[in-house]
Amino acid sequence: MTPVRSVRLTVNGTQTTVTVEPRTTLADALRNELRLTGTHLGCEHGVCGACTVIVDGAAVRGCLMLAVQAEGREITTVEGLGSAAHLGALQLAFRKHHALQCGFCTAGILTTAHALLTDEPHADEDRIREVISGNLCRCTGYLPIIAAIMEARIAYSDLQCEAAQ
Amino acid sequence: MKLPPLDYICPATLTEAIAALAAHGGNAKVIAGGQSLIPMLAFRLAAPSVLVDIGRLPDLKSISISAEGIDIGALVTWRDIERDARLAQAHPLLAAAVAHVAHYQVRNRGTVGGSLAHADPAAEMPGIAVTCDAMLTIVGSNGTRIVRADEFITGGLSTVLEADEILISIRLPLWKKARRWAFEEFARRRGDFALAGVAAFYDTDAQGLAYNAHIGVIGVADRPMRLPGVEAILDGRRIDAAVILQAAAVARDAIDPADDIHAEAAYRCDLLGVLLERALARAADISLSEAA
Ligand SMILES: Cc1cc2nc3c(=O)[nH]c(=O)nc-3n(C[C@H](O)[C@H](O)[C@H](O)COP(=O)(O)OP(=O)(O)OC[C@H]3O[C@@H](n4cnc5c(N)ncnc54)[C@H](O)[C@@H]3O)c2cc1C
Ligand code: FES
Ligand code: FES
Numbered sequence: 001m002t003p004v005r006s007v008r009l010t011v012n013g014t015q016t017t018v019t020v021e022p023r024t025t026l027a028d029a030l031r032n033e034l035r036l037t038g039t040h041l042g043c044e045h046g047v048c049g050a051c052t053v054i055v056d057g058a059a060v061r062g063c064l065m066l067a068v069q070a071e072g073r074e075i076t077t078v079e080g081l082g083s084a085a086h087l088g089a090l091q092l093a094f095r096k097h098h099a100l101q102c103g104f105c106t107a108g109i110l111t112t113a114h115a116l117l118t119d120e121p122h123a124d125e126d127r128i129r130e131v132i133s134g135n136l137c138r139c140t141g142y143l144p145i146i147a148a149i150m151e152a153r154i155a156y157s158d159l160q161c162e163a164a165q
Numbered sequence: 166m167k168l169p170p171l172d173y174i175c176p177a178t179l180t181e182a183i184a185a186l187a188a189h190g191g192n193a194k195v196i197a198g199g200q201s202l203i204p205m206l207a208f209r210l211a212a213p214s215v216l217v218d219i220g221r222l223p224d225l226k227s228i229s230i231s232a233e234g235i236d237i238g239a240l241v242t243w244r245d246i247e248r249d250a251r252l253a254q255a256h257p258l259l260a261a262a263v264a265h266v267a268h269y270q271v272r273n274r275g276t277v278g279g280s281l282a283h284a285d286p287a288a289e290m291p292g293i294a295v296t297c298d299a300m301l302t303i304v305g306s307n308g309t310r311i312v313r314a315d316e317f318i319t320g321g322l323s324t325v326l327e328a329d330e331i332l333i334s335i336r337l338p339l340w341k342k343a344r345r346w347a348f349e350e351f352a353r354r355r356g357d358f359a360l361a362g363v364a365a366f367y368d369t370d371a372q373g374l375a376y377n378a379h380i381g382v383i384g385v386a387d388r389p390m391r392l393p394g395v396e397a398i399l400d401g402r403r404i405d406a407a408v409i410l411q412a413a414a415v416a417r418d419a420i421d422p423a424d425d426i427h428a429e430a431a432y433r434c435d436l437l438g439v440l441l442e443r444a445l446a447r448a449a450d451i452s453l454s455e456a457a
Contacts, residue, residue, distance in 0.1 A: 005173070046200060049270060061270045
């Protein structure tokens, strides 16, 4: 045991403090301290992408960042993308296209795609495939995932138009 | 696996960071992006008792281009390089090689300095540094020193860095405008480490003959290296199909890779030959299948 630290961070828009050992990863802090269990852990060494969360706008592997490194940062998890009552654009598209089966990879793919489309609402299929290559899915064969992300693009381009006005 | 217990320091200045490293002797390790170190910790391949986080140090995040060369701060990420519109012109070989590094999420945190200090034999950035005669600036308790990339890397995952030293930047020599170049690698999946890769460039004189050939390879030895035998074949010649095939044959013989779980030695030798053929054909802008 090493002494615990307090880390202040904003998660899905809410300021909060977690008390963790320095070795605790951001993904574990979100799951175990904040009970945001939508973020999944697969490999815990950076290869599967299940743990992807968004830190200051950039998608990162939650298992490859320490919670203490998130001091002062803004985190978005899958819980921040919508709720059961109000699904976000990507979530609706995933449901429509059957882009998940077991769902283990889904949170990581949704957060990855959300970061991508927020930044690049016009990402083409090749770019989407490239980005999703960092996330493993053992069930779907990826095609429905790509179709869903392609369809959700329109919602993100509309957002950009609104922001510009 | 979960990470082993360790302590964590996040210094605000370079001086503080070096002092923290010095105070803990060999038990402290620098953490930058953490994209190689955290997996090493998870696998228990590294067991420092303290991490010194350099992620918040000022002044290590810039890319500057001057008459001296291209200076890249240690904390510049793969994403920063991808997004720097100047580099496609200022150093197309660097931009092309870095496009192959890792996946989207890893690219947002992984740094140039971390990649060089980690010195994975298949990593692109150390390969570019060695191919292009980059100079690395290192700061430690005993002051600053500048080391050439090929002297910096001393073997697989090992470098000349002392326990209290931090790599702060890398300088690539300026790129000549009309230079012929190509980067080719093969990985089983986009973003994975390459089984082998080739970085190649040469300049051409008024007669169209090659000079200043630099051929660097990754993934085929315990460290990135240049192939002087291949460079000697190219210098002074017009790069046509015959020269390219001769160069590829020499390259296959010049390396002595080990068998590993990813590929057998014979496969890697063949692969390197093919990658070099592709790279040189692309650099010379000729089609090998037509010429052969
Ligand atoms: C799934 C996956 C795929 C990847 N694929 C590739 C790939 O295809 N090609 C590739 O090149 N890389 C790949 N990587 C590695 C990635 O590029 C890393 O970001 C990089 O190797 C290390 O950078 P970092 O900033 O994360 O370093 P860290 O992980 O923080 O540190 C790595 C090592 O360098 C030391 N260190 C870091 N910075 C400094 C410094 N400034 N001075 C002194 N020592 C320092 C640390 O102490 C540690 O020993 C991959 C990683 C993952 C997880
Ligand atoms: S759990 Fe983080 S990448 Fe697999
Ligand atoms: S839906 Fe099962 S792993 Fe992707």
